[in-house]
Amino acid sequence: MTAAIEARDVHKDFRIYHEVNRSVKSAVMRRRRARFEQFEALKGVSFEVPQGSTFGLIGRNGSGKSTLLKCLARILRPEKGQIITRGRMAAMLELGSGFHPELSGRENVFLNASILGLSRREAEEKFDSIVEFAGIEKFIDSPVKNYSSGMYVRLGFSVAIHVEPDVLLVDEVLAVGDEQFQRKCAERFRALHESGRTIVLVSHSMREIREMCDQAVWLDSGVPRVVGPAEHVVREYLEEQDSAQAARTRVLRAGVEVFDGVDGTVLGDLAAGRPWTVRINADVADGTSEVTAHLEVVTGSGTVLVSDRRTLPVDDGGVAARVAMPPLPVLPGEYGVRVHVATADDPDHCVPANAFFLVDGGGRPESVLGGELTWDTGAEVPQSRAS
Numbered sequence: 001m002t003a004a005i006e007a008r009d010v011h012k013d014f015r016i017y018h019e020v021n022r023s024v025k026s027a028v029m030r031r032r033r034a035r036f037e038q039f040e041a042l043k044g045v046s047f048e049v050p051q052g053s054t055f056g057l058i059g060r061n062g063s064g065k066s067t068l069l070k071c072l073a074r075i076l077r078p079e080k081g082q083i084i085t086r087g088r089m090a091a092m093l094e095l096g097s098g099f100h101p102e103l104s105g106r107e108n109v110f111l112n113a114s115i116l117g118l119s120r121r122e123a124e125e126k127f128d129s130i131v132e133f134a135g136i137e138k139f140i141d142s143p144v145k146n147y148s149s150g151m152y153v154r155l156g157f158s159v160a161i162h163v164e165p166d167v168l169l170v171d172e173v174l175a176v177g178d179e180q181f182q183r184k185c186a187e188r189f190r191a192l193h194e195s196g197r198t199i200v201l202v203s204h205s206m207r208e209i210r211e212m213c214d215q216a217v218w219l220d221s222g223v224p225r226v227v228g229p230a231e232h233v234v235r236e237y238l239e240e241q242d243s244a245q246a247a248r249t250r251v252l253r254a255g256v257e258v259f260d261g262v263d264g265t266v267l268g269d270l271a272a273g274r275p276w277t278v279r280i281n282a283d284v285a286d287g288t289s290e291v292t293a294h295l296e297v298v299t300g301s302g303t304v305l306v307s308d309r310r311t312l313p314v315d316d317g318g319v320a321a322r323v324a325m326p327p328l329p330v331l332p333g334e335y336g337v338r339v340h341v342a343t344a345d346d347p348d349h350c351v352p353a354n355a356f357f358l359v360d361g362g363g364r365p366e367s368v369l370g371g372e373l374t375w376d377t378g379a380e381v382p383q384s385r386a387s
Contacts, residue, residue: 004167004198005049005072005261010081012042012222014068041067042078043222049215050320054189054199056209056230058237064222065202069093069171072200087166088197090116092157101145105136105155108144112159126162133184134158156182161188163196167198186212205258206234211308233290244346250285256353261324269358270328276324280312282341282351288314290344311344324374327346332359342379 016039022236041064049055057065070076073091098115099108109130113123131140134154136147144152170189189212193199203209208217213230218237226236259266261275270276280293290313297306305328311318319341328335335357342350 001046002051003084004051004053005055005200006082006084006087007045007047007068007072008082010042010045010068010071010078010083011040012064012071012076012078012218014039016042031068041222042071045081045217045219045222045224047217047224047227049198049200051198052193052196053214054193054201055217056211056213056233057200057202057231058204058206058209058216059219062221063219065219066093066171067222068219069169069200069202073169084165087170088117089167090160090163090165091169091171092160093169093171099144099152099156102143104142105131105140105144105147109140109155109159112156116160116163117165118163130158130162130322133161133188135181157185161185161192164192164197167200168192169200171202172204206238209237210234250288250289250343251341251351252283252285254280254282254339254351254353255278256337256339256355258355258357269360269370271360273327273329275327276325278325278337278339278355280319280321280323280339280341280353282319283341284314284319286317286318288343290314291319292344292347293319293321294340294342294347296338297325297328298336298338299330300336305330305335306373308375312375312376312377317354320377322376324376326373328359330359334358 016037045064045068057384059065067076069091070093071078072210073089073093074083075091075093098112102109103111106127109127110120110123112132113126114120118126131137134151134153134157136155139147139151144155147155147179186208189199189201193212199212201209201213207317209230215228216230216233218226218233225240226233257266257271257279258276259279260270261277278295280295282291282293284291290311292309292311294309295306297303298304306325308323310321312321335354337357338351339353341353
């Protein structure tokens with residue numbers, strides 16, 4: 001079967017700027033070029049979309065789905081690779097993006113239709129159907145700036161769906177409007193599919209991908225993980241998501257205590273010039289070999305005084321560490337210890353633990369806090385005694 005779209009080893013990069021020269025004067029005065037890093041949004045994407053099929057693009061936010069769709073629509077040009085399309089193409093990427101807020105709905109129908117490739121005559125022939133599908137007959141001669149957001153996107157969708165191209169690119173637009181309008185949209189897509197149109201659909205709804213798509217590709221950080229029948233691709237994607245969720249919850253519990261560093265007393269008050277100890281413990285799920293612990297000492301207002309992160313080994317389903325803390329050169333007041341424990345490969349999903357203590361005014365040193373913290377994993381704190 002002839003392919004309506006062929007993507008061959010497509011790469012797309014963006015620049016992420018950290019410092020920007022906004023004018024020639026700025027470049028001269030700063031005497032250096034803008035600083036940026038290269039970000040690879042697509043990394044060797046290849047697939048074919050047969051004519052008359054519906055093809056799905058799935059993946060987490062930031063995986064490159066919308067970037068790929070814009071490359072297929074020739075809005076973006078790949079740095080490397082080739083994209084071949086056959087037939088008249090229309091893209092539904094941002095509904096209503098061609099609308100002028102001061103113009104009426106009627107005027108915007110003709111304006112948006114011309115942007116999407118319809119002639120004036122074709123737009124006039126489809127006008128009544130466009131308005132009826134959007135369900136805004138009473139308001140068609142009102143400026144669109146007075147429309148609700150739902151009315152706005154319904155009209156934009158209705159115009160785009162009536163273009164009826166050979167190839168239709170759709171980015172997350174089945175979620176517009178209320179449930180009744182969404183059903184109308186789904187029915188229209190099925191009609192387009194049955195009439196032999198080729199549709200490329202981006203969606204986070206796996207139900208929509210399963211019901212509407214013949215084939216799909218799963219993008220992961222710009223890389224095609226799986227390409228094939230939609231049911232197979234969705235199943236692989238959902239299984240990976242379940243595994244990732246399990247990994248994010250492998251830390252079951254975390255705790256933290258603070259002790260006097262000399263006699264092991266559980267801290268209520270701490271003399272400012274006295275060493276002290278933080279005890280960290282956590283329970284983890286079976287199969288976890290190590291975790292990361294991020295320790296912070298903060299003031300009552302949340303200012304961070306100390307910050308240190310370490311990777312800790314798991315022993316018999318748990319983690320235990322003792323951290324020797326240097327004396328705190330601080331004013332009297334309330335302070336806290338915050339610890340976040342996470343799996344080493346996913347530090348963004350963590351279990352927090354907190355402890356608080358008071359610093360009195362005695363023995364306050366003049367020096368500032370310095371030096372690395374001393375971590376002792378698996379060590380036991382001396383038997384605590386009531387303060």
